[in-house]
Amino acid sequence: MVKGEVITLQLGSFSNFVASHLWNLQSQCFYYSKDAPFGHEFDHDVYYREGRSFLNKTTFTPRTVLIDLKGSVRNCSWPVDQAYDGPNDDEQKVWDGQVQIHKAEPQAASSKSEELGEVDVRPKKAPLQKNSWAGYLQNKYHPKSVTINNDFDSDNPQQPFGVFNQGETLWRLESENFEDRVRWFAEDCDHLSAFNIMMDTSNGFSGFASSCLDYLDDQFRAKSRVVWSLSDVPANDSAANYRALNTVLAYQKMQELADVVLPLSVSADGLRRHLRSSSLVALDPSPFTGGAALAMHVDSILSSLKLKSEGGCDFVNFLRLMTIPDRKFVVSSMAASPLSKDGRLEDLSPKCDSSKMATSAYAVSRGTETSHAIIVRISNTSAASTFHTMVRHPTKFCQDYFPEISSQSMRSVKGSQLVDGLFVVKNSADVVAHFDDLRRRRVNLGKMHRISLPEGDVTEAIQNVASLRENYLK
Amino acid sequence: MAALTGLNSKAEVARSHTAMAVNINAARALQDILKTNLGPKGTMKMLVSGAGDIKITKDGNVLLHEMQIQSPTASLIARASTAQNDITGDGTTSTVLLIGELLKQAQLIIQEGLHPRVITEGFDLAQAKAFEVLDQMKLDIPINRDTLIQVARTSLSTKVYNELASLLTDVCVDSVLTIKKDNEPLNLHMVEIMEMQHKTHKDTKLIKGLVLDHGARHPDMPKVVKNAYILAVNVSMEYEKTEVNAGFFYKTAEEREKLVQAEREFIENRVRKVIELKKQVCGNDKEKGFVLINQQGIDPMSLDLLAKEGIMALRRAKRRNMERLGLATGSVALNSVDNLTPDVLGYAGLVYEHVLGENKYTFVEELKNPKSVTILIKGPNKHTITQIKDAIHDGLRAVKNAIDDGCVVAGAGAFEIAAHYALMEYEKEVKGRAVFGVRAFAEALLIVVKTLAVNSGLDPQDTLVKLREQYHRLRPQPVGLNLNTGEPCDPVADGILDNYCVHRQLISACTVIATNLLLVDEIMFAGVQQKK
Ligand SMILES: Nc1ncnc2c1ncn2[C@@H]1O[C@H](COP(=O)(O)OP(=O)(O)OP(=O)(O)O)[C@@H](O)[C@H]1O
Numbered sequence A: 001m002v003k004g005e006v007i008t009l010q011l012g013s014f015s016n017f018v019a020s021h022l023w024n025l026q027s028q029c030f031y032y033s034k035d036a037p038f039g040h041e042f043d044h045d046v047y048y049r050e051g052r053s054f055l056n057k058t059t060f061t062p063r064t065v066l067i068d069l070k071g072s073v074r075n076c077s078w079p080v081d082q083a084y085d086g087p088n089d090d091e092q093k094v095w096d097g098q099v100q101i102h103k104a105e106p107q108a109a110s111s112k113s114e115e116l117g118e119v120d121v122r123p124k125k126a127p128l129q130k131n132s133w134a135g136y137l138q139n140k141y142h143p144k145s146v147t148i149n150n151d152f153d154s155d156n157p158q159q160p161f162g163v164f165n166q167g168e169t170l171w172r173l174e175s176e177n178f179e180d181r182v183r184w185f186a187e188d189c190d191h192l193s194a195f196n197i198m199m200d201t202s203n204g205f206s207g208f209a210s211s212c213l214d215y216l217d218d219q220f221r222a223k224s225r226v227v228w229s230l231s232d233v234p235a236n237d238s239a240a241n242y243r244a245l246n247t248v249l250a251y252q253k254m255q256e257l258a259d260v261v262l263p264l265s266v267s268a269d270g271l272r273r274h275l276r277s278s279s280l281v282a283l284d285p286s287p288f289t290g291g292a293a294l295a296m297h298v299d300s301i302l303s304s305l306k307l308k309s310e311g312g313c314d315f316v317n318f319l320r321l322m323t324i325p326d327r328k329f330v331v332s333s334m335a336a337s338p339l340s341k342d343g344r345l346e347d348l349s350p351k352c353d354s355s356k357m358a359t360s361a362y363a364v365s366r367g368t369e370t371s372h373a374i375i376v377r378i379s380n381t382s383a384a385s386t387f388h389t390m391v392r393h394p395t396k397f398c399q400d401y402f403p404e405i406s407s408q409s410m411r412s413v414k415g416s417q418l419v420d421g422l423f424v425v426k427n428s429a430d431v432v433a434h435f436d437d438l439r440r441r442r443v444n445l446g447k448m449h450r451i452s453l454p455e456g457d458v459t460e461a462i463q464n465v466a467s468l469r470e471n472y473l474k
Numbered sequence B: 001m002a003a004l005t006g007l008n009s010k011a012e013v014a015r016s017h018t019a020m021a022v023n024i025n026a027a028r029a030l031q032d033i034l035k036t037n038l039g040p041k042g043t044m045k046m047l048v049s050g051a052g053d054i055k056i057t058k059d060g061n062v063l064l065h066e067m068q069i070q071s072p073t074a075s076l077i078a079r080a081s082t083a084q085n086d087i088t089g090d091g092t093t094s095t096v097l098l099i100g101e102l103l104k105q106a107q108l109i110i111q112e113g114l115h116p117r118v119i120t121e122g123f124d125l126a127q128a129k130a131f132e133v134l135d136q137m138k139l140d141i142p143i144n145r146d147t148l149i150q151v152a153r154t155s156l157s158t159k160v161y162n163e164l165a166s167l168l169t170d171v172c173v174d175s176v177l178t179i180k181k182d183n184e185p186l187n188l189h190m191v192e193i194m195e196m197q198h199k200t201h202k203d204t205k206l207i208k209g210l211v212l213d214h215g216a217r218h219p220d221m222p223k224v225v226k227n228a229y230i231l232a233v234n235v236s237m238e239y240e241k242t243e244v245n246a247g248f249f250y251k252t253a254e255e256r257e258k259l260v261q262a263e264r265e266f267i268e269n270r271v272r273k274v275i276e277l278k279k280q281v282c283g284n285d286k287e288k289g290f291v292l293i294n295q296q297g298i299d300p301m302s303l304d305l306l307a308k309e310g311i312m313a314l315r316r317a318k319r320r321n322m323e324r325l326g327l328a329t330g331s332v333a334l335n336s337v338d339n340l341t342p343d344v345l346g347y348a349g350l351v352y353e354h355v356l357g358e359n360k361y362t363f364v365e366e367l368k369n370p371k372s373v374t375i376l377i378k379g380p381n382k383h384t385i386t387q388i389k390d391a392i393h394d395g396l397r398a399v400k401n402a403i404d405d406g407c408v409v410a411g412a413g414a415f416e417i418a419a420h421y422a423l424m425e426y427e428k429e430v431k432g433r434a435v436f437g438v439r440a441f442a443e444a445l446l447i448v449v450k451t452l453a454v455n456s457g458l459d460p461q462d463t464l465v466k467l468r469e470q471y472h473r474l475r476p477q478p479v480g481l482n483l484n485t486g487e488p489c490d491p492v493a494d495g496i497l498d499n500y501c502v503h504r505q506l507i508s509a510c511t512v513i514a515t516n517l518l519l520v521d522e523i524m525f526a527g528v529q530q531k532k
């Protein structure tokens, strides 16, 4: 069976952090020789496309379009495959007058051997740069994938990008360019089946992503839309009310235009800084580390939807299994040691604690087979409403990503850093706690000067969350 | 407000002075970075990141966008300057220079004890006078092709080397003149800008038609179509798995199969209607061709059907290209293929595909009266293409501005010299201390001429003296600076023409921002006092 192609969208800084980890995990399963250690179980063409660069090199890059802001690349090298750029010789200069060079401080300190004038012939392992998603992305993007907007700063405490309207403005500035890129990838597909949307829900990108959903609905009405609703960890708690409002506004759009929504957060509630009281507490709150944890879950779910075997699910089937009309928000949990203790499932959705019985569940076991009975028990569902699939290739746990985790628990990691895991998505009333938390936040527009939206729109969005909640209690 | 000023204690004035000093320093720091950019002898900036990535630009607007600006004052100025660019497409560098200079001149008088409020009153008077001068300087020449060429070349030669500027000048002027309709506002969106990687940028050119960045996705479709009927639609021609969205489940496998079949037939029907129209207009005439351009998708099975009939089909066309196709070929964009008639078709003498690496391009050319055209930018790499693209944007805006304004003004510093002269005369009429503000404004205007001189390796003071003397003799005839000789020149005779609206916007934006920056402390203190 031909699997339809999927286009990924990365809408926001944190989404880009998660996505860099995701693509790194995806590409560790590429085997170019005939015998792969776990067999050739994947159809990688679902998320990747084969291309040809200007220098006539064959490329294999994610079919993705991302947006971020000025400065987000920090001083990492430009995250685009250089094979797509032609020579930059003097012949082609467009200015014959003077040229002035402004150099930023170089990043890496010189190594001892360089100081001594010795030449190191071994290929140097680039130092892992964790302050930008471009700093650890292993394979670079296609040039059509990357848009960095220059009107807003990515990390300017004077002017944080923290409000829904800013995102809407960003869409107005970039929509023509952004749409053109999405269109380019879509035109390239023969059986485009779905959009895999990773978006920042609680910061200013919520406005961008909401406008983007409108665009997708307008131009790609019949294509399915899976939304990973991602919350970054804020620098402090002062903007919690803004974050709640951004989320509430985005949820209204998602309820209307997404097929399934998977909220994920590293912090306990997705709004404030404090982390979960479970073992994920071992993480530091940086987008790099938090992103790495969430990406393990996203990667495994996505991997299970590109299996070649007949028994596997594709994107469209996944939606059919997971969604119930009016109940599009589903919760996630995973067990992958050493990130979770004793094989217990860690909840990944804000405020959710897996206490309620789920109406349906989708589970992926990686590396080792887990029996259906066990899955049903630990994910708190019924046997009949649980879909369970197996991905033979284990996932990867990169030790140097998680320096906080004690060496004690690191013992479960094999030399190759491959680990087994269980990843679960459930449709359950657990999510009500999250909706209630959002509704508890006092939204006082009179005091929230940075937001400029008609009061009616805000009230309507808040009522929408209330009705979402009711849908799960029926 | 004036009363409050009187109440300010000495300490507050001192604090306000330091705050203002911070503002002025920030403005001048920005000025220092941008001043070498100005004019056709300015310096190109190459920004190299820590990791060795390069950005190259000579455009003040691009440079401001690339810089990471932390100081709130600097970012206020930067935003005003980029707004200048959004409104008129030009004058960013001059905005930064002029704001910096207005503040510098103001500072000199404030240090002597004058209150900022008095200076800004002078600025207002001077601004009104400068507008008067500008209106008098509107040149009495027709806005024809020759004039437009001169305006475009003046703008472009500040961005790219001469030979390339000439090439792009023709491209910009001809594209605007082609799409221009009588008695209708000019819509620059109808000039599509398309990039293509190519070994040399010298092949950048105007296509009097459309270039689409995609091609037919079927190996058997024709790659060249002559005498082509063009059908532009926004109708899905791909099988959709609608059941997910409908949210229902099938009871049996047969039922599912039946629905799938029905959906397939539904799509095929649409394709058949297109084929019928093709047969109707082309008959058995091998000389005639048919091209379908669809904004929605076309799946491989549908492509197959179309290919069998010799139809070239493009899918997922840009939304805006539907409108462009109408203007270029005369086609009518349709949202349904029911009741197709030949009169919705457009016509093109030649449609052909060009493949370059993984990119396909489709050229729609040989049109009867195209009101939409494409500028095809060629270049080997991202830098070159981006720089040419930015330059073309400037050139197109310059042409459009001249048409919209219905006039142009002399460049090469002529306006600044004339306005300076007029303000020095006007100063004699101004009563009270506002006169200091008027004088500061007049001095500040000269920064543009001085910087043009310095960037050309000339002595700014000598140059100014020569230009002012010459203007005194020849006024009201405009006098500008010949950057090659350092001598006064007649900008109109030399073909150095600027946009009227750029100068106007420049004066008003700079006055507003400089005024705000000078008064910001006073307003803040007023706020504090009210609270007490
Ligand atoms: N050939 C020329 N001789 C003298 N002066 C010129 C010539 N061409 C342009 N100028 C002057 O150069 C100035 C414009 O320079 P430039 O385009 O570099 O800066 P800008 O328009 O202020 O900013 P930017 O174009 O970067 O947004 C105008 O004052 C114009 O009159």
Ligand SMILES: [Mg+2]
Pocket: B090, B091, B092, B155, B158
């Ligand atoms: Mg200019």
